[in-house]
Amino acid sequence: MKKTILIALLTLPATALPATAQVKYEDIVKGAGDNWLTYAGNFQGWRYSQLNQITIQNAPDIVAKWTYHVPEANALRSSPIVYNGVMYVTDSNAMYAIDARNGRLIWQYSDGRAKRKGVNRGAAILGESVYFTTTDNYLVALDRQTGSLLFNRQFADVEKGVTSTSAPLVVKDRILVGSAGGDTGMRGFIAALSPVTGDEIWRTYTVPARGEPGSETWSDLHEWGGAGTWLSGTFDPESNTLFWTTGNPWPDYAGKPREGIDLYTCSVLALDLETGKLKWYFQFTPHDVHDWDAQSWPVLLEIPWQGARRKVLVHANRNGFFYILDRQTGKFLKATKLIDNITWASGIDDNGKPVIIPGKDPTPEGNWVCPSVKGATNWMGQSYNPGTGLLYILTQEECGMFTLSSQKPVPMKNFAGGAATEPGGAVILRAIDPRTGNRVWQYPVGNYSRMWTGTVSTASGVLFSGDDDGHLIALEARTGRHLWHYNVGDTLTASPVIYAVDGKEYVAVAAGTNVFSFGLFEPAVSIPLPKIMMQK
């Protein structure tokens, strides 16, 4: 036996590779079904699954199917990718491939020599490879079946304040990666890399260099101006356009050293996929001093607007407002209040600019402002269900104290220009009509503002999210009626995904230190112990 196996194995050609299905761009375009192939489920950012086995009628029968404990994890931020029954979950400088039917580890890749620890929000998949980024800005490509390393290429210098936290976005023949670190000084960018070699195809900085258009909107410091791109963007296949949001200017709370509107911070950028060229931009919060990154991904929709169909981009912003933009031109169409308590602006004017209420900047003594630094919503993002026509957004009615430091800004020294508190407040899951921005229903999910879980919904009208107490919850997507809940025993720190294997639908979520997967109850079937012959 031994010799037979040995000979059989050792005579294999070294390049033998399985002739199995490969993940193609067209598969990702189709959106989430059995497989969940991109961070937000589809290119439009819907976090919507076409599966319909779990329904509003049988959702009370959902039970825990398995748990995978991620070694040394701390507040997992990963939104899993699932393909052909394998789930890919990331953590700081590590990826785990898990059998999505039972939670058994298949392989793990860990880069113990990465220069720092940090959060990671997920993987990407294309062809035979899965991808993620390390905290020190390496794009790592692994064989999706065996975990073998294919390449490891650094795309940014950690010594310049840049780190990487977001899931790469695979579009056609390029991998889009972002940049984080905007709270301590860095220059943000979005880069397109080759999925075969990791070579850079283009890079677009989110803060203009001195002398470039837009640099006049900074008085100083724009070499370190921030505008991080720390969440995956969305993509419109029809116009070949990427939509990417940007983070806060640096120093976060000190506006004086960077007078002006600080382009392109707290904005959404429309970029040509081929070249990275900026098609248009829209800035939500000019000259932000409250760390209100425009981070949650832009959702792409087509809605009736003034008697015609209109291609729009909608965005629930950390600054408290919900925006509807024309996605072909960036033209502002409408904004509504996402939350009730907004004290820094009385509204958004006809040009999309906030109507500022004076005296709400951070002060040395402290200034109480709503929303808090965590914002009206955050990177838990938005989801959209085409069946109900509703958007689902985790919102927070939290205010906080913003203080200003008089110290001189020094990049990469953990200097934010001040400080801000997050004392807690109501967390409310809100369903919004994207045609009007009006609320349709709301469901309270806590008072601590600790959780970071977004939403996902299905073709059968079930909405999954989480609450501040550590419950994964299922609601009727149309009405917000409670269907089911489960206590995972930890703070929810990432968004759920939906997938199916062997014809069975699952909902999975990474929370705290574990990944949990749930499905409909089935009686256990006795499995006889396997007949094992030990071979010498």
Place this chain on the structure above:
Amino acid sequence: MRSIALLILPLMLCAQHDQAPAPGQNPAIKNPAAIAAGAQLYITSCGGCHGPDGIGGRGPNLVRQLQSHQLKDDELFGAIRNGVAGTDMPPTRLSDDDTWKLTAYLRAVTGPAADSKVYGDPGAGEKLYWSPKAGCSECHAILGKGSRMGPDLSNIGGSRPLANIRAAITPPKNDPSRNAALAGKEGVTVTMKNGTVLKGIARNRGNYSLQLVDEKGALHLISMAGVKSLAVLDHSLMPEDYDTRFTPDELTNLLAYLARQTVRQTPAGGK
């Protein structure tokens, strides 16, 4: 020949780690001269029980022990100085200075091979690695080249101490524990109830499921409910004759090449 190879290992690991010690760290740590001196002290004071390269003998395998027990430098120093209560590990009578040199040496032995100054010719080792004589690539891949059935070696130097890599190629004979790490990751032949037969290496094997990479590098997710019988190899698929297949120089060269396989830059002067 094998004993020669064993004896030269401490010397191979001598002058290494030219990075500066962290603030507050004893100056001996990562100091090449101290590590070299520690290597000599190790042979006379420790090798008798722990084996000439730390992989065990009468005493425990230090490479494995120090990887699983994350001792701080001063705790390791204390164990060398005071011995380990309840075991045969006696106190030493070495000076503070020498004890720190030994501590520095043990740190170096248990660190990634990529951080070590390794003797041997990595170019010659590379040729050997990809040759039919060694046959490494028939099971292992480096950066996508080679069979993906066995463990990937792209980062072997960045993740494993040199002694571990060496022990994987030429394991100590008659070590009853040498196959223990294989549990659940053996070579297997699965016969399914529908008659299908699959051969490969288990990535994870339990009572209820088997995650298997076959000879072609394809992954199979198998429920035991569908398995008729399972043949499991009780030992590694690694060839067992590398100690006679290779000359000592060839083994040294191969180790030099494998130590270079890292996903991170080699520290300046490290090679």
